[in-house]
Amino acid sequence: MDTSAARSNILARIRSAQGRKGAPTDAERAAADDYVQRHPAGPRPPLPATRDELIARFTLEAERLATTVAEVGTLDEAPAEAARYLHALDLSCDAVAWPALGGLPWSQAGIAASLRKPADADLVGITGCFCATAETGSLVLLSGADTPASGALLPQTHIAIVPASRIVASHEDAFALIRAERGELPRAVNFVSGPSRTGDIEQTIVLGAHGPYRVHVIVVRGA
The missing domain is CATH 3.40.50.10420 (NagB/RpiA/CoA transferase-like)
Incomplete structure (x- = not known):
């Protein structure tokens, strides 16, 4: 079953509730990527390398x-x-x-x-x-x-x-x-x-x- 349309509708409703219109812009995507890159990693135990x-x-x-x-x-x-x-x-x-x-x-x-x-x-x-x-x-x-x-x-x-x-x-x-x-x-x-x-x-x-x-x-x- 293809759920792509349902997912798109849900995300569109969330964007609308946030006051954002239309599909995500390139600037919004770039800001999200930048946040992920800069977000500090949480604590982790020593791991093999x-x-x-x-x-x-x-x-x-x-x-x-x-x-x-x-x-x-x-x-x-x-x-x-x-x-x-x-x-x-x-x-x-x-x-x-x-x-x-x-x-x-x-x-x-x-x-x-x-x-x-x-x-x-x-x-x-x-x-x-x-x-x-x-x-x-x-x-x-x-x-x-x-x-x-x-x-x-x-x-x-x-x-x-x-x-x-x-x-x-x-x-x-x-x-x-x-x-x-x-x-x-x-x-x-x-x-x-x-x-x-x-x-x-x-x-x-x-x-x-x-x-x-x-x-x-x-x-x-x-x-």
Whole structure:
């Protein structure tokens, strides 16, 4: 469902209540960008800085969230690791993958990867990520035509390919990277922190309540 029109209407009503007419001007956008750049960052704990430290911290925090993590050297090795993971759990190798990952050797690894948006019946979803945060072991996914958000939300098993160069220290760094590379936020920004879970019933944690039962991350050292 396209919510762009509804969002535009809401923002227009807010602007009208503020006494502003029409679409935001270039001057208003420049003033907002300047404010974001000058706004002091809040307090943060000491965080890793080198690539090895970022990978180690990301892996530690991700595993605390019940995410499993494996490392490979190159992107072309990622399909083989995905197949190894699926075979180890006796899971189907029929998967739906982001169109952005279409150039990887899925069939050679024994994975039937369909490059389309996931449907309710799809059991395995394979995605990349925009970046990942070491502080919380989270994946940052931006929606788009070749990177549908549903790839990480609908299937029971989510496999994510994370280039090591895209692991940043914190959420603040992730948003700064989005602004630097994309300018504006897409329709959806998802921070995925391990398998879906809930503790609503008797404070007992249940995995897979509103999304994947399991998340497996493949960190690519050479990417």
